[in-house]
Amino acid sequence: MKKVGTKGKSPGRNPVKGNSAAVLNVPAYRLYGEDRTQSIFGFFHIEPFFVRNIPNNWRISPHRHPDFDQLSILLGGQCSFQHDGRKESVGAPSCVYTPANVVHEFVYEPDAKGFVISVSSDFATGLPSVEGALNTALLRLSSHRVVLFPPDAAATSLQSLVNQIAANFERAHRYRRDVLRYLFACLLLEIDGVVLRAQPDALGLRPEGVAAELFERFKDLLRSVIGAVGFSENERPQAHTVEVFAERLSTTTYVLNSACQRVSGASARELIHAAVLEQATRLLLYSSKPVKEISFLLGYSHASHFARFFKQRRGTTPEIFRASFLAGSDA
Structure with a gap:
């Protein structure tokens, strides 16, 4: 399952091959700069910002991912981004959620620190939850798109969880996939906790x-x-x-x-x-x-x-x- 990113490749703005190539004037990628040849099931990938930012001068040009969502976890520095033409800027520590198909671009400060997590919608499904907390967390995150972490214990926990995910992603062991699923679920719940602290009434529904x-x-x-x-x-x-x-x-x-x-x-x-x-x-x-x-x-x-x-x-x-x-x- 381990995915090795294409490093050192500077993608242009020409669309990749496929039915959607002639429609949108932005490419549809697997990971940034990598041709999308088929839909993805059970996909999970994490990599530090520098992998694709250094070869591209810290500017990720407009593109989309038809098959999975992305979480950009900013742990140091600042960035500006666009979602379907809407511009915004954020600083660390923060999380920017980009749903599948949304045309997006990011411009980072040089040497900004953080990770990009790419995950298909089915990856975390099936995890046990007494109160449906994971589905609710994903719903709130997709609604807010941007979550700013206060500089306290929550930010420390965020960095610790992301580091654990990155470390386990690089390991090859028998239960690696399950470990990643549970750690990713913990990350979503940690982010959701910050949303609720900032807005206690935010989508305060617990779906059965x-x-x-x-x-x-x-x-x-x-x-x-x-x-x-x-x-x-x-x-x-x-x-x-x-x-x-x-x-x-x-x-x-x-x-x-x-x-x-x-x-x-x-x-x-x-x-x-x-x-x-x-x-x-x-x-x-x-x-x-x-x-x-x-x-x-x-x-x-x-x-x-x-x-x-x-x-x-x-x-x-x-x-x-x-x-x-x-x-x-x-x-």
Whole structure:
């Protein structure tokens, strides 16, 4: 299972081969600079920042990972980053969570210290949890994206756990995979503890087993269906309704909505709209597809309906949103 990164390789901005290469003007990588040839199951990888930052002058250019999420654990220094065009800066100690498919780039201070953890969604599933704490921790992390650690015992614990994960990743022993899974779970719970200390009421729901399992399957389906829009040739638009997703999950709309409310506090319809908005944003910023085509692919019969949906949530039209981003990129 051990993955050895491609060191010393400076990736360009040309997309890799594959169906999605001609769609987004950013590459889809396995790990940064490495061609993605197939989807990944049971994947876990950790490496220190310097492995890919030194060959690339501490700038990781825009790209995405279709198959796994990433945690950038900053233990020293500062960095700025973009998630689907949104810019932010953070200092150590902190954690930046990047979900699968999000187009992202990072610029680090020279000699910034930390690790990047890459993990497929199935890696930590199946770990025993009395109260579903791990699923809840992942949900909160995906909601917050950035977690700032106070300079206290929590930061010390963060560094200790990350160092243990890195050390065990380099070891070859019989139970290495299980050790990594449990240590990664501990890391997620440690991060979640910091989130709750800062915001005690943050998503204060404890999903039960059945609801949590259905919600996770729904999230995976959203990613595989809506997250794939615009990436295939001769693609047919699909209706993204609660009824359609409930049927594909072999459940009812009532049960699906109930699970979403218990776990996330949002309805299934709201989560579908969030996924559509995220994919629309990605295609507007990183593809040359016309707005009318994007709206059609996302299931809108009229571009005006899509424009109204987008403006209600982004505060501007798709055309102005795209033009503003391109103007900022050229500046």
